[in-house]
Amino acid sequence: xxxxxRKITLDGLWHNNPALVQLLGLCPLLAVxxxxxxxxxxxxxxxxxxxxxxxxxxxxxxxxxETVRLxxxxxxxxxxxxxxxxxMQALTYELYLILGIFIPLIVTNCAIMGRADAFAVKNPVxxxxxxxxxxxxxxxxxxxxxxxxxxxxxxxxxxxxxxxxFGETARSWELTLFDNYPGFLFAILPPGAFVGxxxxxxxxxVFDARLERRRRAQSSPIDNAPSKRVRxxx
Amino acid sequence: xxxxRMSSPHVYKSNTTSxxxxxxxxxxxPGITALTVFFGWGTLIQILWAGVLALAFEATILKLRxxxxxxxxxxxxxxxxxxxxxxxxxxxxxxxxxAVGVFVAIVIAKQLYGGLGQNPFNPAMVxxxxxxxxxxxEMTRWTAPFALNGDGWPIASFVDTLGAIFGSAESLWxxxxxxxxxxxxxxxxxxxxxxxxxxxxxxLSVGIGAWYAVSAAWLMGGIFxxxxxxxxxxxxxxxxxxxxxCAGMFYGFDPDNYASPFFHLGTGATMLAAxxxxxxxxxxxxxxxxxxxxxxSIGILIFIIRTWGNYPDGVAFAVLLMNLAAPFxxxxxxxxxxxxxxxxxxxxxxx
Numbered sequence: 339x340x341x342x343x344r345k346i347t348l349d350g351l352w353h354n355n356p357a358l359v360q361l362l363g364l365c366p367l368l369a370v371x372x373x374x375x376x377x378x379x380x381x382x383x384x385x386x387x388x389x390x391x392x393x394x395x396x397x398x399x400x401x402x403x404e405t406v407r408l409x410x411x412x413x414x415x416x417x418x419x420x421x422x423x424x425x426m427q428a429l430t431y432e433l434y435l436i437l438g439i440f441i442p443l444i445v446t447n448c449a450i451m452g453r454a455d456a457f458a459v460k461n462p463v464x465x466x467x468x469x470x471x472x473x474x475x476x477x478x479x480x481x482x483x484x485x486x487x488x489x490x491x492x493x494x495x496x497x498x499x500x501x502x503x504f505g506e507t508a509r510s511w512e513l514t515l516f517d518n519y520p521g522f523l524f525a526i527l528p529p530g531a532f533v534g535x536x537x538x539x540x541x542x543x544v545f546d547a548r549l550e551r552r553r554r555a556q557s558s559p560i561d562n563a564p565s566k567r568v569r570x571x572x
Numbered sequence: 573x574x575x576x577r578m579s580s581p582h583v584y585k586s587n588t589t590s591x592x593x594x595x596x597x598x599x600x601x602p603g604i605t606a607l608t609v610f611f612g613w614g615t616l617i618q619i620l621w622a623g624v625l626a627l628a629f630e631a632t633i634l635k636l637r638x639x640x641x642x643x644x645x646x647x648x649x650x651x652x653x654x655x656x657x658x659x660x661x662x663x664x665x666x667x668x669x670x671a672v673g674v675f676v677a678i679v680i681a682k683q684l685y686g687g688l689g690q691n692p693f694n695p696a697m698v699x700x701x702x703x704x705x706x707x708x709x710e711m712t713r714w715t716a717p718f719a720l721n722g723d724g725w726p727i728a729s730f731v732d733t734l735g736a737i738f739g740s741a742e743s744l745w746x747x748x749x750x751x752x753x754x755x756x757x758x759x760x761x762x763x764x765x766x767x768x769x770x771x772x773x774x775x776l777s778v779g780i781g782a783w784y785a786v787s788a789a790w791l792m793g794g795i796f797x798x799x800x801x802x803x804x805x806x807x808x809x810x811x812x813x814x815x816x817x818c819a820g821m822f823y824g825f826d827p828d829n830y831a832s833p834f835f836h837l838g839t840g841a842t843m844l845a846a847x848x849x850x851x852x853x854x855x856x857x858x859x860x861x862x863x864x865x866x867x868x869s870i871g872i873l874i875f876i877i878r879t880w881g882n883y884p885d886g887v888a889f890a891v892l893l894m895n896l897a898a899p900f901x902x903x904x905x906x907x908x909x910x911x912x913x914x915x916x917x918x919x920x921x922x923x
Binding site (some may be wrong): 438513520521523524525529533 | 579671702705706707708710
């Protein structure tokens with residue numbers, strides 16, 4: 339069976355993006371994206387878990403009985419989450435405190451379980467690792483974008499507190515975009531995350547519709563009416 | 573000769589959206605006048621600024637949505653939304669507070685849901701609630717009624733007010749014109765009883781008349797709308813009655829800790845909400861019985877939020893909560909249709 343690596347990459351980053359298309363893992367997505375550093379921290383942790391769980395599930399895919407596969411996946415994922423949690427506690431203790439309950443909650447992130455059950459259990463190791471990585475990167479990109487949007491709107495500052503993740507040199511990365519910014523509390527509060535994510539999904543759909551129309555116009559100049567798209571969730 | 577087949581009713585008066593909106597705008601005139609007389613030019617400036625912004629945002633988003641802007645702009649609904657928001661925010665609020673509010677009301681709360689008739693929430697109240705939680709300092713800086721500032725008619729001049737709204741953030745001279753509202757004052761009275769707070773506070777003993785007058789002006793506008801049959805009595809009356817009964821009960825048992833029903837009716841946004849906000853045909857319940865439930869629930873919620881909540885006034889939150897419940901109320905308050913012995917209630921068609 340040949341594996342289309344290009345398709346896996348594009349699916350993870352765009353066409354089947356866990357946050358924008360599958361709408362999975364929304365709980366951490368909405369809860370921790372108040373700033374770039376929080377978003378990036380959780381994104382990296384999720385990506386690491388995704389890659390490792392996909393790798394493990396794919397390795398043992400022929401040994402796992404179909405009927406009890408879900409509990410087994412949960413145990414695999416939980417083990418990796420615990421490991422990541424300990425690593426974060428050791429390396430980035432302050433960020434670990436800020437993210438709090440959302441690190442152990444990565445276990446319940448449906449995106450990870452979804453990829454294990456929809457992809458890794460059916461595909462060879464290399465493809466599964468790539469899929470986990472690309473899905474993780476796609477998720478992280480959305481997290482960081484939303485985090486940046488909310489941070490700028492809410493506080494007028496971008497990349498604040500980056501030293502929590504990258505050490506003391508990153509303190510100077512902080513960009514003050516607006517002086518005397520009065521602060522926009524709404525963007526920091528959870529409703530701001532919902533509205534922000536909604537706008538990002540809308541933007542992606544607009545972009546997709548544009549691409550689709552251009553593609554159709556190129557392939558057949560007459561029939562360029564938009565067709566109904568089917569959403570495939572993993 | 574062709575026969576045009578028409579269904580009943582055969583006699584009707586054309587009441588277009590723009591007609592309704594024009595009458596609503598006329599009905600707000602007493603309220604706006606009262607606000608201007610007692611609290612200065614700020615309200616008028618806010619209304620003008622919000623109106624211009626609302627038309628601009630509405631036109632832009634209609635263009636983006638490929639709708640004919642002229643047709644939808646002429647219905648005046650954007651102006652009504654802008655006006656209701658502008659009278660709700662403090663007269664000295666900086667220009668960008670109004671701008672953010674109008675943007676949220678028109679673009680997010682109204683047009684992104686599909687435009688007039690499709691919005692589940694009252695746009696002006698969405699914007700107000702958002703502003704209140706986002707900019708607590710700016711949104712709680714209400715103007716004091718002129719009676720507290722000395723003899724004559726000592727309000728800030730038009731040009732000064734304009735400068736305060738559109739000027740830089742440093743122009744804080746207008747702090748001398750601002751003060752707590754009666755609801756604020758009664759909320760943060762420490763251990764005082766209602767009567768003691770009343771005697772000690774300037775706003776309550778001297779200035780309260782201004783708020784009563786503004787409420788009376790909104791009431792006048794509301795009666796005009798009732799007279800022209802733009803709104804029905806169900807929602808406003810049930811809301812005011814519910815608020816009065818709640819406040820009356822608590823005041824009757826414990827007048828030291830609770831405010832009188834008259835105080836609740838005459839201050840804050842009670843009258844404005846009763847006649848101009850909860851009567852919004854889009855986001856409220858549709859049947860008459862539904863409107864009574866809708867209005868009464870808002871009245872109770874306003875009392876609860878004012879008395880035990882974190883914010884001094886709870887109209888916006890009460891309205892939004894009940895907007896959320898309006899479809900559910902509709903489902904259970906359908907009137908009996910002709911030819912049926914019982915009404916179709918609930919999802920399964922049976923009560």
